[in-house]
Amino acid sequence: MRSIRAAAVGAVTMSLALAASACGGGSSTNGGSDDSPKTLTYWASNQGASIEVDKKVLQPELDKFQKQTGIKVNLEVVPWSDLLNRILTATTSGQGPDVLNIGNTWSASLQATGALVPWDAKNFDKIGGKSRFVDSALGSTGVQGKDPAAVPLYSMAYALYYNKQIFADAGVSQPPATWDELVADGKKIQQKGKQVLGAEGSNVSENIHHVFVFGKQHGADFFTPDGKADFTNDGVVAAVKQYVDLMAKDKVIPVGNAEYAQNQSVSDFAKGKTAMLLWQSAAANLKSQGMSEDQYGIAPVPVQSGTPGTGAQVDSMVAGINLAVFKNTHNMDGAMKFVKFMTSDDEQKILNKEYSSIPPVGAAQSDPAFTAPANAVLKDTLAKSAAALPQVADESQFETTVGTAVKELFADAAAGRAVTTDSVKAKLQKAQQQMPTK
Incomplete structure (x- = not known):
């Protein structure tokens, strides 16, 4: 044994x-x-x-x-x-x-x-x-x-998948390269009666993948160099808030997606209900759900500014x-x-x-x-x-605790409860307290 x-x-x-x-x-x-x-x-x-x-x-x-x-x-x-x-x-x-x-x-x-x-x-x-x-x-x-x-x-790797017809109908000529552009394009898409961006708020793994990328874009890490959980630093708080704010403030993620689990956002995109999807290597999944490759385009995940690259321009986990x-x-x-x-x-x-x-x-x-x-x-x-996500012994606990915190924040947003810097930090503090002590 x-x-x-x-x-x-x-x-x-x-x-x-x-x-x-x-x-x-x-x-x-x-x-x-x-x-x-x-x-x-x-x-x-x-x-x-x-x-x-x-x-x-x-x-x-x-x-x-x-x-x-x-x-x-x-x-x-x-x-x-x-x-x-x-x-x-x-x-x-x-x-x-x-x-x-x-x-x-x-x-x-x-x-x-x-x-x-x-x-x-x-x-x-x-x-x-x-x-x-x-x-x-x-x-x-x-x-x-x-x-x-x-x-x-x-x-x-994650990419941004976008529905070509929905984009054309809304007068959006190219996929957004920054989050500000995504939000602006979203307003045009909503005017045509379509939902903007699919997400899976109750999918803990998806939550972690996205907030990790936002963390990198804010120059933040979830662990200290010696492997201790550091979920409440300003960069992490800002990163989590920006992701949840895509629903809470920017209104580009539908509130119903707070309850979505595995593959539900992919299904909506394949059926033409949403204009955009952030997903890992989605082509086969979309094909199996009846969406042909000529119906969508694929582009890098947006960053804060400029084009994807190293450092703060990271736009995917490995x-x-x-x-x-x-x-x-x-x-x-x-x-x-x-x-x-x-x-x-x-x-x-x-x-x-x-x-x-x-x-x-x-x-x-x-x-x-x-x-x-x-x-x-x-x-x-x-x-x-x-x-790469943190290669530390407590990584799976990090996914569970922080991913659940994000899930709860999406639930708050869907219920109309305010998502503030303080409320985000409180959820992350709770997550950190649940981590194994060194």
């Missing part, structure tokens, strides 16, 4: 206590608990428009792996609302899958539990070497200076999915073979095309599919204007 540092146990307990949904534990048996070298259990994250879409994408590839190796992979696609809780429960109970997808932002937190196989040089050699992966993706695989806790699987192996798998050899298969050049091309994401494997990026205009925006963002 693996050892788990006491501090990490406290962090996991805190995160479980704060998580929004009590989704129960991991699978009742480990994927290799029968000691069979011919089976694996794989938890995949919900990347497509639905769990059924993911099964249709993944099952043919798993069948291909079984044909090549004789190893059957038992697939479970886990909703994002449940995934972190499921993983954390598995790290403490020892009952989980052999291989699993993790949000790359959780890498450092899950690394701290000691539950995942570290990707040292020897393990990287088993899948073709660390140099196959691009640097931006490797930057979100765990604490700098330590062996990664997982390997990159899909790379994504989004993506990593692939991890549990230390207590009973089929380590099979798990390594599966990771090698999923990160092979051919599979990287297939899977990232299906999900409209960017391969974190450099050789796979040469495929023409990843040089199309839409993907060019995403690749440029990842290369020039994206930043």
Whole structure:
């Protein structure tokens, strides 16, 4: 049985206590608990428009792996609302899958539990070497200076998707490059009876991604250099307020979106209800919901002024999915073979095309599919204007506590309660008090 540092146990307990949904534990048996070298259990994250879409994408590839190796992979696609809780429960109970997808932002937190196989040089050699992966993706695989806790699987970046017809009807000739321009364009769009910008106010992960970017644009960090939570500094408060004010003050996010959860804002955009959407690599999701590529444009996420770049011009987190192996798998050899298969050049091309994401494997990026205009925006963002979320042990708790604070602030805005600098700071202070003490 693996050892788990006491501090990490406290962090996991805190995160479980704060998580929004009590989704129960991991699978009742480990994927290799029968000691069979011919089976694996794989938890995949919900990347497509639905769990059924993911099964249709993944099952043919798993069948291909079984044909090549004789190893059957038992697939479970886990909703994002449940995934972190499921993983954390598995790290403490020892009952989980052999291989699993993790949000790359959780890498450092899950690394701290000691539950995942570290990707040292020897393990990287088993899948073709660390140099196959691009640097931006490797930057979100765990604490700098330590062996990664997982390997990159899909790379994504946020972009601004806009409905060409709605823009034309409102006389808006180009996508907004700054937030002031977005608000101004929004007034023109509203005059034509359309909603402006979709958001998911009850989606904790989405909240974190956006306020992190606003934080960078305000020159602020949520943690001190030594890893202590610092949620109430002026820059963070201003960043969170500016994001929530898109609903509370600027009125460009509909109040009903305060209750929106996973994929609801994408659905509205696909149906032509909203003019704009901030989303990670959305093309495949939109296509599955009936929206053709010629109906929308894609542009960088707005910044405060000028064009996206480094420093305060950051306009996306380094989004993506990593692939991890549990230390207590009973089929380590099979798990390594599966990771090698999923990160092979051919599979990287297939899977990232299906999900409209960017391969974190450099050789796979040469495929023409990843040089199309839409993907060019995403690749440029990842290369020039994206930043990794804090790679600290308490990162998952940060997502839960601050993401919930933003959710509550959106609820205040939707209910007509004032969202002020003081009220934002009070929510963030409450979030900080819920973080593990050092």
